[in-house]
Amino acid sequence: MSQIQVTDLTFSYEGSFDNVLENVSFNIDTDWKLGLIGRNGKGKTTLLNLLRGEYEYKGSISANERFDYFPYRICENDLLKNAEELISVWKPQVEIWQVLIQMNQIKMDPECLYRPFKTLSHGERTRVMLAVLFAAENEFLLIDEPTNHLDMDTRETVKEYLASKKGFILVSHDRDLLDAVIDHVLVFNRNTIEVQAGNFSSWWENKEKQDAFAIAENEKHLKEIGKLKSAADRTGRWADKSENSKIGFDPVKEHDRCIATRSYIGAKTKKAQARVKNYEKRVEREIEDKEGLLKDIEKITDLKLNPLKHFKEVLISASDLGLKYKDSENTLFENLKFDVRQGERVVLAGRNGCGKSSIIKAILFEINKKDHESQTGDLIISGSLNTASSLTVSYINQDTSFLKGSLKDFCRQRGLSESLLLSVLRHLDFERSQFEKNMEDFSEGQKKKVLVASSLITPAHLYIWDEPLNYIDVFSRMQIEKLIETYNPTMLIVEHDVRFRQRIATKTVLVQ
Numbered sequence: 001m002s003q004i005q006v007t008d009l010t011f012s013y014e015g016s017f018d019n020v021l022e023n024v025s026f027n028i029d030t031d032w033k034l035g036l037i038g039r040n041g042k043g044k045t046t047l048l049n050l051l052r053g054e055y056e057y058k059g060s061i062s063a064n065e066r067f068d069y070f071p072y073r074i075c076e077n078d079l080l081k082n083a084e085e086l087i088s089v090w091k092p093q094v095e096i097w098q099v100l101i102q103m104n105q106i107k108m109d110p111e112c113l114y115r116p117f118k119t120l121s122h123g124e125r126t127r128v129m130l131a132v133l134f135a136a137e138n139e140f141l142l143i144d145e146p147t148n149h150l151d152m153d154t155r156e157t158v159k160e161y162l163a164s165k166k167g168f169i170l171v172s173h174d175r176d177l178l179d180a181v182i183d184h185v186l187v188f189n190r191n192t193i194e195v196q197a198g199n200f201s202s203w204w205e206n207k208e209k210q211d212a213f214a215i216a217e218n219e220k221h222l223k224e225i226g227k228l229k230s231a232a233d234r235t236g237r238w239a240d241k242s243e244n245s246k247i248g249f250d251p252v253k254e255h256d257r258c259i260a261t262r263s264y265i266g267a268k269t270k271k272a273q274a275r276v277k278n279y280e281k282r283v284e285r286e287i288e289d290k291e292g293l294l295k296d297i298e299k300i301t302d303l304k305l306n307p308l309k310h311f312k313e314v315l316i317s318a319s320d321l322g323l324k325y326k327d328s329e330n331t332l333f334e335n336l337k338f339d340v341r342q343g344e345r346v347v348l349a350g351r352n353g354c355g356k357s358s359i360i361k362a363i364l365f366e367i368n369k370k371d372h373e374s375q376t377g378d379l380i381i382s383g384s385l386n387t388a389s390s391l392t393v394s395y396i397n398q399d400t401s402f403l404k405g406s407l408k409d410f411c412r413q414r415g416l417s418e419s420l421l422l423s424v425l426r427h428l429d430f431e432r433s434q435f436e437k438n439m440e441d442f443s444e445g446q447k448k449k450v451l452v453a454s455s456l457i458t459p460a461h462l463y464i465w466d467e468p469l470n471y472i473d474v475f476s477r478m479q480i481e482k483l484i485e486t487y488n489p490t491m492l493i494v495e496h497d498v499r500f501r502q503r504i505a506t507k508t509v510l511v512q
């Protein structure tokens with residue numbers, strides 16, 4: 001066991017106006033299973049790249065271990081090679097037998113090593129890369145979002161595999177994965193960095209208690225400051241009035257007063273003025289004690305949604321539904337039956353490649369049959385698939401690669417209110433400085449938030465979301481969950497986040 005020491009680490013990208021990381025310091029042990037938690041854009045992936053020596057930085061990083069990173073880079077030519085060939089590129093110091101041991105542990109058929117990489121599914125690619133990643137010894141591993149796009153069964157396999165390992169940093173927004181795998185957390189709070197033993201849930205429970213205490217202390221200080229200011233104001237006004245009465249008096253009205261009274265009044269005024277200064281010092285101390293109490297509070301701001309009411313109860317109905325692509329001999333599935341009624345939140349579940357996204361594609365085609373080719377391409381629909389007429393849909397695609405240009409241009413192209421979109425993005429913890437950037441410079445989580453925000457400000461009868469939470473931070477997921485529970489929109493969702501599904505789904509349709 002050794003330590004990794006990070007001291008006063010500061011970094012900003014070339015041309016950026018602000019630092020991604022500023023004066024970051026922490027110590028961690030290399031045998032920990034460490035979860036890295038923080039909002040989108042806080043610099044989690046940047047930190048991993050800095051540990052690997054990808055960029056120049058200020059400060060120091062001290063470590064005796066070598067680092068390796070998941071996922072490995074894949075270029076277009078690599079897709080034509082098999083994984084066995086790529087091992088020598090990814091990790092040249094390991095031998096094939098070491099990888100095969102890990103393949104067995106991650107429940108992977110060794111045959112996948114000898115197939116062209118482009119023929120492997122998302123789950124197969126992830127497991128092959130993880131097997132190679134853990135094949136060597138004396139390395140500290142940096143694992144960035146390993147479960148994105150993975151179905152439930154593959155997520156469970158990856159979760160069990162990582163739980164059996166140690167010596168890594170895991171960046172993930174999957175609460176179920178974090179709870180099952182990690183034994184320490186490294187948290188990028190709003191203004192500080194903290195390291196704590198435990199998993200996500202234990203850290204979150206502690207944080208809620210700490211936040212509640214900080215808010216209560218803040219309220220206590222605010223009340224005390226108010227009382228002291230009121231007392232100082234009353235005493236100050238009395239002192240001013242008394243001071244003004246030292247000189248001159250009416251002998252008829254103030255027959256009990258003489259010239260000698262002046263020194264007495266002056267002494268009392270001096271004491272009152274001293275009392276005012278004492279109050280002011282106490283106010284300063286209270287303000288000083290109050291400062292910083294709320295600097296790391298995570299405010300899960302309530303979002304709003306305007307779902308439309310449709311005149312029909314059943315918005316989508318499918319009976320004996322089958323889907324097949326023209327260039328494939330096999331059908332994706334057959335004889336599927338389900339419906340989506342108003343107020344229901346239907347989750348499509350099933351392994352990768354079973355046809356969940358294709359169902360969404362077919363539904364969108366049925367809603368807008370005028371644009372047949374661009375909607376379905378070569379998708380063949382059999383059986384019955386009916387959608388209600390005059391149905392307004394708000395759709396989130398799992399792909400973000402088309403997001404380019406400014407947010408202003410994005411709003412103009414989609415007919416959205418720019419001020420409303422920016423307001424929702426602020427609630428999703430976008431910094432104002434991000435609004436000046438082009439969307440291609442956003443992190444993947446920030447791009448997803450743009451799509452979610454645009455969907456939320458679009459009034460619709462039906463919200464169709466295809467893997468909307470990939471890369472989105474835990475706190476924003478909680479906001480979205482609360483929103484859905486509050487407004488009860490009608491939804492059809494593909495999402496593999498276990499906690500999210502358990503909380504919001506009213507019905508699950510298994511696609512086999």
